[in-house]
Amino acid sequence: MPKTKPSREAAQDPAWSVPSLREPRYSQSLARGLAILGCFTPAQPVLGISDIADELGMSRSTTHRYVTTLVALGYLEQDAQRKYRLGLRVTDLGMSALNSMGLREHAHPYLKELRERTSYTVSLAVLDGTEILYVDRAKSFRREQSKIELDPNPGSRLPAHCTAMGKILLAFLPESEQRERIAQMTLAKKAPNTITSKSALTVELEQVREEAFAVNDQELLAELYAIAAPVRDHAHETVAALSLSAHSSMISLEGLVDALGPHLIATADRISQRLGYRRADEASGPRS
Template sequence: MARGSAGETALQKNLRILQAFDAKTPYLTLTEITERAGLPKSTTHRLLAELGREGLVERWPDRTYRLGARLYELASRAPGAFGLREVARPFLIQVQSVVRQHTQLAVLAGTDVLYIERVSARDSAINHTIIGGRIPAYASSFGIAMLAHASDETVQAVVSSGFRAFTSATIRSESELRAVLARVQADGCAVLPGHVHPDSTGVAVPVYGPHGAVYAAIGVVVPNDGASPKPIIEILKRASANITRALVRAMAGER
C-alpha cells in the first residue's frame, strides 16, 4: 500500500526505491519494491525503468532487480567513508593476521552503525553483521566506541529511536547507555560481551581524524569465552593510531 507520496519530489521517490534494497535482500521483484517503497505499482515500474536507463538499478532475466554498478562507481569517487576504507584496510589486515577473528571498520550513520570494511578468517566467531549492513549504535561495540565521543544531540537521537534487545545483555535504557558511554569514554575502548549474539564479544576503539574528531571505529568480534580483552585492545589502539596518522596525511594531501 502506498505511504502517501503526494507532494514528494521525483528525487525523493527514486530514493525510496533505492532504499528498498538492503544487504540482506539485494534482489527484489517489482511487487516487493513497490511494497517496500510505499509507492503505486505504476509509479514504481516507471521509476525503475528510468533508474535502469541510468545504470542505477539492473533488471535480471528472472525479472528481479538489484542496485546497479553505477552507484558503486559514483560512490567510489566520494571522500569520507570510501576514502577511509582504503586508508584503513592495510591496518585491518594487520590486526586480523594477529587476532585471527573478524576485524571490521564502521562509521555512524544516523542512529546506526554502518559497517564499511571487514577482514575475516573461516573459523572466526559468530558475527551477525555484514559489509554494508547496519545495526543500532547502542547494540554495537563500534557504535558505543563512537557514541562515547559524540554530541549529546547524537546520543539523544539514539535514545529517541528506542531500544530493541538482541540478547539479554543488550543495552535497554537511556540510563544504562549513558553509564556505559561514560565508562567507555574513560577507558578509550568498548567491550560488549554477548550484546548482539550470546556467543560473541565485540571489542572496538575510536578512530580519529584531524582536530581530534572521531571519524570511525575499528574493532574485532571474538568468542564470548571470558578471555581478557586487554591484549586485543592494545592491538586495536595501535591500529587506530596508525589509521589516524594515515588519514590525516591523506586529507592533507587532498587539500
Template sequence: MTGATPDAPADIKRGQYTVEALAKGLRVMSLFTERQPEWRLRDIAQATGIPTPTAFRIVATLVEEGYLEQLDDGQYRPDVKVLTLGGAALRASDLATLATPRLRRLGEQTGETTNLAVLAGDRILYIVRLRNADLVTANIQVGSTLPAAFTSIGKLLLAFAPAKETAATLDRALALPSSGPNAIADAGSLRLELAEIRERGWALQDEELALGLRSVAAPVRDADGAVIAGINVAVQSSTWPSQRLRDELAPAVLAAADEISGLLGWSGAA
C-alpha cells in the same frame, strides 16, 4: 535523430534531460547532512525554495519508498535505504581504502573478523568488513546497519558524539531490537557506560547484540582529532574471556585505530 539519447556524458547539456520532480527530490535529500540530520517540512520548503504542498508530496514519496523516516516529533531523517545505498559509495571512499590494509593485518594478527563503521543516527553503518572467523552475525556485510546501542562501535561513536546529538538518539537507539542477553535496557545505564568509554578510550560489547558474541572497538580520528568512525574486532565469547579481551585485544585494536588515524593526518595529540 528524433528521440535519440546521448551515448556519453559529454553529450548532455545542462538541463536538457532534467526530470524536474526528481531534481527537486534530490535537492531535498541533499539537505540531510551529518551536521543537520533531521529536518521539519517547513524548513525543507524554505531551504529548497520548493512550495510547501510540493515539498510535502516529495517528502511523503521519499518516506513511502524508504528513503526518509518520519520521527515522532514530526521531523524527517534519512532511512535505512539511504544508508544501504551509500554503502556502495563508501566501499571506495578514502577512509575505507586507507583502513582496509591495516584492518587486514589486524585480522591476521588476531585471527578474527575486523570491521570499520560510522554512526548513522541510532544505527551504525558498516563500510569495511573482513571476515576471518565464523560468527553469530555472519550475515553482516558492507552496507549493513545495526543498532548503535548494542554494538561496540556504536557505543564508542555515541560516547564521542556531541552531547546534544547523543541526547536526541539514546531513547531511539535503545528502542531498537536486540537478541543479546546483556543488552542495556535504559538510557541512564547507557549514559554511564558512554562516560566510561570516553574515559578509557575504547568500547566493549559483551553479548549485548547476540548470545556468544563479543567485540572491542577503538576510535578513528581525523586530522583535527574528531572521532569520525570506529573499528572493532568481533570474537566468540567461548574463546575470548573478558580479561583476555582487555589484555590482548584492546591494545591491538587501539594500535590499529591510531595507525589509521595517522593516515588521516591525526598527530596523536590530545
C-alpha cells in the same frame, strides 16, 4: 510529432532543470524530492509549503505530498509553526559520506594486518543515525567463526546501542547530539546482555568516552564478544570505530580485552595517523 518542449509550468519543474533527467530512464519523482531538499540552505534553513512550491514552480498540493513523504522518512522535520527544516537523516548521510571518503582505502591494509596478527575478525564502521554502517571487514579464517550467526559485509547496518563500535561512535558525539540519537532509539533487546535502558546506556557511554574503549559482552548476539576503539582524523574528530570480534568458544572476553585490546588500540591509532591525527596535538576541551 512527439512533444519535445515542456510547457511553461513544466519548464519550472525541477525534473526538467537538468536536461538529461527528461529521459524516461530517470525518475522525475526522485528528482523533485531531491530538489525540495535542495531548497533548504544556510540562508533559508526553515521553509513553508508555499515557499517551496513557489521556488520550484510546483503546485502546493503536490509539494505537500512530497514534503509529507520526506518528513515520514526523516529527511525533513516539521516545527511548531508548521514550517520545515532538514532532518537528522540528511545530516547523518552527509556525515557518513564525508567520514567514509577514502577511509576504507587508508584502513584496509591495517585491518588485514590485525586479522593476521590475532586471527580474529576485524571490522571498521561509521555512525549513520542510530545505526552503525560497516565500511570494511577482514573476516577470521578460523573454523569457529562459522558459529557466529551474524556475518555483516561492508554496507550492512546494525543497531549502535548493542555493538562495541556503536558505543564508541555514540560516546564521542557532542552531548546534545548524543541525547538526540539516544532519544530516537528503541533499545530493542537483541541478546542476554543488551542494554535496554537509555539512562544505563548514557552511563555506559560516559565510561566509554573516558576510556576510549568499548566492550560488547553478548549484547548483540549470545556468545559473541567484541571490543572497539576510536579512529580519529586530523581535526581530532572520531570518524570511525575499529573492532575485534570473536565467538566465545575462541577466547574469553577477558582474554580479548587484555591480550588483544592493546593491538586493537595500536592499530586504530595507526589508521588515525594515516588520516592526519596527531596525539600530541590533542586538547580535551569541554564538550559542546
